[in-house]
Amino acid sequence: DQQVKQNSPSLSVQEGRISILNCDYTNSMFDYFLWYKKYPAEGPTFLISISSIKDKNEDGRFTVFLNKSAKHLSLHIVPSQPGDSAVYFCAATPGSNYKLTFGKGTLLTVNP
Amino acid sequence: EPEVTQTPSHQVTQMGQEVILRCVPISNHLYFYWYRQILGQKVEFLVSFYNNEISEKSEIFDDQFSVERPDGSNFTLKIRSTKLEDSAMYFCARRDYGDIQYFGAGTRLSVL
Numbered sequence: 001d002q003q004v005k006q007n008s009p010s011l012s013v014q015e016g017r018i019s020i021l022n023c024d025y026t027n028s029m030f031d032y033f034l035w036y037k038k039y040p041a042e043g044p045t046f047l048i049s050i051s052s053i054k055d056k057n058e059d060g061r062f063t064v065f066l067n068k069s070a071k072h073l074s075l076h077i078v079p080s081q082p083g084d085s086a087v088y089f090c091a092a093t094p095g096s097n098y099k100l101t102f103g104k105g106t107l108l109t110v111n112p
Numbered sequence: 113e114p115e116v117t118q119t120p121s122h123q124v125t126q127m128g129q130e131v132i133l134r135c136v137p138i139s140n141h142l143y144f145y146w147y148r149q150i151l152g153q154k155v156e157f158l159v160s161f162y163n164n165e166i167s168e169k170s171e172i173f174d175d176q177f178s179v180e181r182p183d184g185s186n187f188t189l190k191i192r193s194t195k196l197e198d199s200a201m202y203f204c205a206r207r208d209y210g211d212i213q214y215f216g217a218g219t220r221l222s223v224l
Contacts, residue, residue, distance in 0.1 A: 032211050043118075043203050043215035044155065051211075089155065093211070099145065099157035099168055100213060 003027045006103035019077040023090030030092040035075050038087045080110045118216035133219045135187040135204030143207040144187045148200040194223045
């Protein structure tokens with residue numbers, strides 16, 4: 001059951017450059033999408049979210065883009081910093097009262 | 113934004129034993145969730161809890177699992193007879209009125 005897919009297990013970028021993390025979903029009922037960051041031995045930390053009524057949401061260095069027709073979202077980090085190195089999870093839900101469905105995550109490494 | 117506190121951080125148990133994992137909210141939250149992540153796999157939903165009742169549960173959440181809020185504060189996940197395959201990180205999450213779930217640091221359960 002892979003309703004949320006993150007096809008790149010890892011991504012390596014240079015400090016200062018852009019990091020682009022991708023996520024695809026199959027369930028048309030998903031209405032709200034979230035990105036979480038996770039460091040080893042810690043819980044997922046909320047990063048940014050987007051509702052299906054929008055196609056872009058921005059918060060500082062982080063921007064999430066949603067393409068509903070393609071069932072695709074992406075997280076852009078500009079500029080990337082070494083402290084951004086972590087596993088990034090894409091998650092989706094049909095609405096507030098429902099569970100989150102997670103992707104497998106992408107390990108981002110930002111090299112100094 | 114404060115998350116929830118989970119105890120213990122690491123629990124080692126023998127197969128067949130009962131374990132209780134605890135989640136302590138910072139304040140009086142409305143919705144609680146338990147998720148787990150088996151090593152190398154995605155974060156999976158177990159159960160959601162609202163107003164002292166289970167509101168949704170997954171196929172994983174079978175009869176050996178139970179949740180309760182015994183004193184109106186702590187939120188617990190009990191596994192009655194642990195199996196080797198229950199070894200995982202267990203995360204508690206809380207949500208108030210918005211769409212965002214905030215996670216604790218997790219409990220690492222090791223079943224020997």
